[in-house]
Amino acid sequence: MSEIADGFRSGYVAIVGRPNVGKSTLLNHLIGQKISITSSKAQTTRHRIHGIHTDEHAQFVFVDTPGFQLKHLNALNRGMNRVVTSSLRDVQAVLYVLEALRYDERDQEVLKLLPDNRPVILVINKIDAVDEKGELFDFAERVSKDFKHVLGREEGFADIVPVSAKFGKQIDELRETLRGFLPEGGLIYDPDDVTDRSERFLAAEILREKVFRLTGEELPYSVSVVIEAFSMDKKLRRISAAILVDKEAHKAMLLGKKGEKIKEIATQARLDMEKLFDGKVFLEVFIKVRSGWADDSRMLQSLGYE
Numbered sequence: 001m002s003e004i005a006d007g008f009r010s011g012y013v014a015i016v017g018r019p020n021v022g023k024s025t026l027l028n029h030l031i032g033q034k035i036s037i038t039s040s041k042a043q044t045t046r047h048r049i050h051g052i053h054t055d056e057h058a059q060f061v062f063v064d065t066p067g068f069q070l071k072h073l074n075a076l077n078r079g080m081n082r083v084v085t086s087s088l089r090d091v092q093a094v095l096y097v098l099e100a101l102r103y104d105e106r107d108q109e110v111l112k113l114l115p116d117n118r119p120v121i122l123v124i125n126k127i128d129a130v131d132e133k134g135e136l137f138d139f140a141e142r143v144s145k146d147f148k149h150v151l152g153r154e155e156g157f158a159d160i161v162p163v164s165a166k167f168g169k170q171i172d173e174l175r176e177t178l179r180g181f182l183p184e185g186g187l188i189y190d191p192d193d194v195t196d197r198s199e200r201f202l203a204a205e206i207l208r209e210k211v212f213r214l215t216g217e218e219l220p221y222s223v224s225v226v227i228e229a230f231s232m233d234k235k236l237r238r239i240s241a242a243i244l245v246d247k248e249a250h251k252a253m254l255l256g257k258k259g260e261k262i263k264e265i266a267t268q269a270r271l272d273m274e275k276l277f278d279g280k281v282f283l284e285v286f287i288k289v290r291s292g293w294a295d296d297s298r299m300l301q302s303l304g305y306e
């Protein structure tokens, strides 16, 4: 292991919030690489993923989590909620993410899960979409009040940082704020690592992201991706992936006219994989119908949920 400076700090920081507030976008900007998939549809993230940022003085291990669900509690969503609650147990600090000027019962449900003995930083995201920046003060105060009231934490949030994750605004400031909350300690991961997840996992996620981004409203939630083969052929990565759908009708939607939709999904996925893995990729994609996979505990187990 490489030399680390005196007073080096390290620790885990959970990123939590309701679906679609921008947690994964924030994680990617905090570490400077896109490892966690994002889309304009809620419930994009389904698994916990670590994003690692190491510099001379500290190692931050950010823990991205699925958006916490109140509705549609099938086995998949219950599994996702468990990921949120268990991620909160073993971290040194928490980023509680809200969308600027929006605070409703779904946000409050997440607030109730926050630990009462760790610093919680309120991150107000999407400030680029706010015209009257002055309104952010009242908003922050209202949420702080609720935090104190609901959790009985008189000291309030450890800090409040308005950001625009998408446009990379105030991200360095947020990381600097966090630095002070990390305890002294050695490296948790190799300093060159950016995530704890394998290329196999990342490949599946990238493909799922393209399904989320390139198909209509209903389809993405009934889709899952399995990597059936992943091998290195000299410097070429050969990847064979299956997209699991619930019904024949979904398969037709994924295929599109003359198979154009799936072709576009596969091409975009391959390009992103090549960028992330820094090498050529040969990607084969199949579509399989497996009805009820999102409520089938054996199926979920094989997809990585306990």
Ligand SMILES: Nc1nc2c(ncn2[C@@H]2O[C@H](COP(=O)(O)OP(=O)(O)OP(=O)(O)O)[C@@H](O)[C@H]2O)c(=O)[nH]1
Binding pocket: 017, 018, 019, 020, 021, 022, 023, 024, 025, 026, 037, 038, 039, 040, 041, 042, 043, 044, 045, 046, 065, 066, 067, 068, 125, 126, 127, 128, 129, 163, 164, 165, 166, 167
């Ligand atoms: N305008 C604006 N949009 C943002 C910002 N950050 C994220 N978004 C958008 O918000 C949407 C959701 O972003 P994600 O990062 O996928 O959100 P998430 O909280 O991880 O969502 P789940 O994984 O579904 O819980 C995407 O369309 C992002 O481009 C921001 O700072 N400003």
Ligand SMILES: [Mg+2]
Binding pocket: 023, 024, 025, 037, 038, 044, 045, 065, 066, 067
């Ligand atoms: Mg996400």
